[in-house]
Amino acid sequence: MITLRGLTKRYGDKTAVHDLTLDIAPGKVTGFLGPNGAGKSTTMRMVLGLDHPTAGRALVGGRPYADLRHPLREVGALLDAKAVHPGRPARKHLLAMARSNGLPERRVEEVLATVGLESVAARRAGSYSLGMGQRLGIAGALLGDPAVLMFDEPVNGLDPDGVLWVRRLMRSLAAEGRTVFVSSHLMSEMQLTADRLVVIGKGRLIADAPVAEVIAGSSRNSVRVRSPHAARLRTRLLAEHAEVTRIGEQELRVTGTPLERIGLISHEIGVPLYELSAQEASLEEAYMELTGTSVEYAAPAPPEHDARA
């Protein structure tokens, strides 16, 4: 369990994290989302005792990081995969970590096997590809077999195989009852990996809910209706205060009225249906709506025309 209570971090007059209060529960993958500069890394750094809160507390298993007797056995983290000495072989890097934290050396071989780096463990970390570096960082996080794991952008730069591997690993760590807290900008990936989402913007909490609830809250959820008498149905739905967009001769997109109600109405007025289907918003759409006003570094919209045309 990670517990944040009134967690606040200010740098001069810049508030990076503002009054965050939430629990990140065990047995789940909790996705941590927010635009660039929202305060995700700062929050994770405070949980790990790398930054001191200006106010409030961040606790791991009920205690501040500084009070943990064997920190690596309680919380493992991948914050920056490049934070490994490039001249040092991966196995030696992990052995040094194990020794300095009083962990048995056999753990090194175990985590190398978990992340699939056994055959290249004698190579210098500096010769590793981006994906191998991420795997090494994850191995370090797993070394102490901790109940709490935090990963900052673990799939950054990974190929599809690597992304799938990270997804499966996160899911299995949560299934073992661990707390898995993971930040990412890849919404489609978070939709597949996370059970719950914490969304922040400009340091403030925007949402803390199950993934399905975040998506259900999107105004982009709609119903697609196809009918040979779409115009008649549209008139009736408008009278019911539904929002109706005509997509084509026979197709409507309806928001604000449940699918079941649309089915009953079309039955009442004798309009046959070819299709009546719920169109669920993607997490990306729900996220864009949630964070629309919290984007700190917004670029102007690109021109409509394709410059290559």
Ligand SMILES: Nc1ncnc2c1ncn2[C@@H]1O[C@H](COP(=O)(O)OP(=O)(O)OP(=O)(O)O)[C@@H](O)[C@H]1O
């Ligand atoms: N050491 C620091 N000194 C001053 N400002 C800082 C420092 N660290 C972070 N900030 C500021 O705090 C804010 C939050 O930064 P943070 O890196 O936590 O955001 P983030 O959500 O992790 O962003 P990204 O998605 O780009 O990694 C940013 O505006 C950043 O410029």
